[in-house]
Amino acid sequence: MTRRSSQTPGPVRVRVPGKINLHLSVGDLRADGYHDLVTVFHAVDLVDELTISPAERHTVSTEGASAAVPTGGKNLAGAAARLLAKRTKAGGPVAIQISKQIPVAGGMAGGSADAAGALLGCAALWGLELTRDQLSEIAAELGSDVPFALAGGTAVGTGRGERLSPVLARTPLHWVLALADGGLSTPAVFAELDRLRSHADPPRVAGVQDMLTALSSGDPAQVGAALGNDLQAAAISLQPGLRRTLRAGLAAGALGGVVSGSGPTVALLCADPAAAAEVAAELAGSGTCRSVRVASGPAPGARVIG
Numbered sequence: 539m540t541r542r543s544s545q546t547p548g549p550v551r552v553r554v555p556g557k558i559n560l561h562l563s564v565g566d567l568r569a570d571g572y573h574d575l576v577t578v579f580h581a582v583d584l585v586d587e588l589t590i591s592p593a594e595r596h597t598v599s600t601e602g603a604s605a606a607v608p609t610g611g612k613n614l615a616g617a618a619a620r621l622l623a624k625r626t627k628a629g630g631p632v633a634i635q636i637s638k639q640i641p642v643a644g645g646m647a648g649g650s651a652d653a654a655g656a657l658l659g660c661a662a663l664w665g666l667e668l669t670r671d672q673l674s675e676i677a678a679e680l681g682s683d684v685p686f687a688l689a690g691g692t693a694v695g696t697g698r699g700e701r702l703s704p705v706l707a708r709t710p711l712h713w714v715l716a717l718a719d720g721g722l723s724t725p726a727v728f729a730e731l732d733r734l735r736s737h738a739d740p741p742r743v744a745g746v747q748d749m750l751t752a753l754s755s756g757d758p759a760q761v762g763a764a765l766g767n768d769l770q771a772a773a774i775s776l777q778p779g780l781r782r783t784l785r786a787g788l789a790a791g792a793l794g795g796v797v798s799g800s801g802p803t804v805a806l807l808c809a810d811p812a813a814a815a816e817v818a819a820e821l822a823g824s825g826t827c828r829s830v831r832v833a834s835g836p837a838p839g840a841r842v843i844g
């Protein structure tokens with residue numbers, strides 16, 4: 539039974555981070571169509587903001603999106619509000635406005651972030667006293683990246699990515715994110731990896747321990763050297779220009795670079811904020827990506843900001 543505290547008349551504003559995968563190893567295709575993953579999620583301060591208000595009917599609107607985002611029940615934020623109402627038998631229709639900075643279909647789990655934000659925001663709006671664990675269980679029903687968007691920080695994800703254990707990695711990491719023209723569909727990238735593996739097994743990333751050791755050292759150069767993603771070869775196979783983006787970032791002075799998740803966003807790790815500003819300026823002029831953003835992590839997970 540869900541306990542209620544006082545209901546907020548609304549609107550409720552929530553901020554949610556995008557993520558980079560510092561490490562992503564992908565197992566072989568399972569009989570049920572999924573792949574086992576071992577990943578290190580890292581939340582960065584490239585964020586979406588949601589404003590959630592009581593309304594006559596459920597609506598979702600978006601501004602600032604880098605590509606078309608569904609507005610109806612197919613929007614993950616709207617789906618999250620409906621699922622929370624169903625699971626808790628509480629709440630009513632809401633209008634969700636999303637101000638997006640996280641690139642759409644960019645491999646930074648923007649849709650999952652919006653779902654996490656909608657869960658937290660609706661719980662606050664409806665005065666539900668749910669623990670983070672209870673919210674996280676509902677989040678996992680919506681998608682494997684949604685629990686991490688609630689939690690934030692840096693965490694190892696296993697299973698399909700939804701089983702999380704936090705990693706104590708307090709040293710700030712400074713990133714340049716290279717945003718690409720257009721997006722990549724996550725299922726298409728996994729299918730491309732299966733296809734590549736059926737022809738000639740591309741090299742697989744090392745075990746997760748290298749990244750965990752690098753994070754605990756607090757040395758960004760070690761973290762840069764340990765970045766790795768099994769989906770990178772597949773993303774590059776579908777968008778060969780990403781190889782040029784990675785090369786341009788490294789030539790500009792980044793300590794390491796990796797395609798984030800299923801791409802096409804490329805994350806370049808820099809030594810400090812000044813180095814990130816320099817790499818960003820050089821990369822912006824290289825003509826190898828649509829735009830660049832500077833970001834840092836670990837960022838907090840979804841939180842109510844007003």
Ligand code: ATP
Binds near residue numbers: 650
């Ligand atoms: P993944 O989480 O699978 O790595 P991604 O980060 O590459 O995905 P998202 O921005 O989450 O990509 O979007 C994937 C697709 O989800 C989009 O093409 C879009 O149609 C759909 N979608 C649904 N809701 C949202 C939302 N709130 N924001 C962005 N995309 C959404």
